[in-house]
Amino acid sequence: MQVFRYIFRADLRRLILLLTIGCVLVTFGNSYQAIYNVQRKLLIDNTLEANQRYAAKVAESAEMLLTSAQDSVAFSAELLAGNFHFSGKPEEEIYRLVEQSEVFNSAIIVNNEAEVVATYPEGILQKGFVLPENTRQSYYERKPLITNPFHSVSGNTLISISHPIWGEHGHYLGYISGTIYLNKNGSLSRLMRDHFFTDQTYLYVVDQLGELLFHVDPNRIGENVSQLPLIKQALGSAEGSQETINSLGIEMVAGYASVPSANWGVVVQRPKDKVMKSLNDQMLNVFWASLPIALLTFIVIWVLAYLISKPLRQLARSAANVNDVDMQRQIVSVRSWYFEASQLKIAVLNAIGLLNDKIHKLDVDSHTDPLTQLHNRRGMQRLLDDFEAKHLQFSVLALDIDHFKLVNDCYGHDTGDLVIQELAKTMQNFIEDSDMVCRVGGEEFLIFLPNTSGESAVSIAESLCEHVANTVMPKVKRITVSIGVGCVENDIDMADIDMAIKQADTALYDAKNAGRNRVKSMLNSQGLKL
């Protein structure tokens, strides 16, 4: 619990750390998010554009290949127009048509009765074979044609490119048709199939009905994907790009383009999560690259927070230990290097100064008699404690004004006070600096004479008694005092001190009884009449 309290205690350093690190984290996170969003958009836009360009390039190449193939077939049809019935000419022409390029896998020539006249390679259909009704599209339409893909008896998927052969006077002689097997090697299939993507981008081609002609997964060829929104776009418009979802429900970044002569659509697409993965990798790199600076920032913040909070923490700690005698020195040693801390330090030192003055004054007041400024009983006790601690040998004089009541009665209480004050001054001026006068009652005093023998003390007391008697007092002119002397000459303890004071009191009592204005002591029990 203590540890928990320590860790989560709200002090200035923790608050500065919390605030600045919080701000740094929010700023850092915000920048990171902004970079991520910008990069994400950039990456997707770039991928969309790249895929569109690639689809357009493939579509354009396919278009050129099909147009060129149509031109070749048209050229052969023109050549055959004058030689159609010459023996060997049709065979010669379709041989040239197939072999001069890698476009066609085979070719046939059909006459105006839908009978096969020649084939290449030979034997794929018998000469004189009459085409069945469902394969007579070119025969009936009698115009340049690229057929929809269809499946041959031998299981091949193929398209044929045909051109009618017109004789003299526009007489229909038949047609020549070149055939391209989509699932076999050839210029077109290589164009559609051979790509060198390494980033999971792939390409597929659909015919005008939305059936797959080429696809990375050969098992899917022939599958109808016309329900995909992208296919309508690919078949309908020249080229474009969009984010879409494929038939397996996977998000894709796709570009598309159409092949106008065959009305095919070419789609190039890349799974979106693969695009995003490269972004995530990039962002991870950004994170690692910025980590040292971030750590450095945290360390700088920590050090600054420490330096800023240190003077205030030291001031707060020192101020909390008011009873510590070393507190003032601790506060003076605090390095308050900035304005607020420096002002606070000055204020605390001033407050401590004032407090000390106050305490000192109270201390002095509590040990001082307010009328005479002499030590009172409490002050005297402190003095005696010191004597005891130092084993100080001393003598003590107990002094009392004679008939003081008369002073009060005759001259008033105020004059009595003035007399007491004047006597205090007289005594203080009379004794040595090391001696101590205490007011212990109304007009009763004790005078302590350190390192003074009893005999010397009696001598001093007699001189004092005489001096007071000769001193002019306010209004009353003269007063006399009686003095009793006590003495401690051996190693002392408090009992000895009390005993000495009692001796002095007893001697004073004797002096009073003996007629006043005299000194009495154990050494001089008769008392001295001055």
Ligand SMILES: Nc1nc2c(ncn2[C@@H]2O[C@H](COP(=O)(O)OP(=O)(O)OP(=O)(O)O)[C@@H](O)[C@H]2O)c(=O)[nH]1
């Ligand atoms: N003016 C004044 N009078 C005080 C003060 N303290 C005590 N007294 C007076 O001092 C007088 C002391 O009188 P007593 O104790 O009877 O003794 P005394 O009149 O001095 O006679 P002896 O001591 O026997 O010589 C009293 O009248 C007190 O009221 C003080 O602070 N100021």
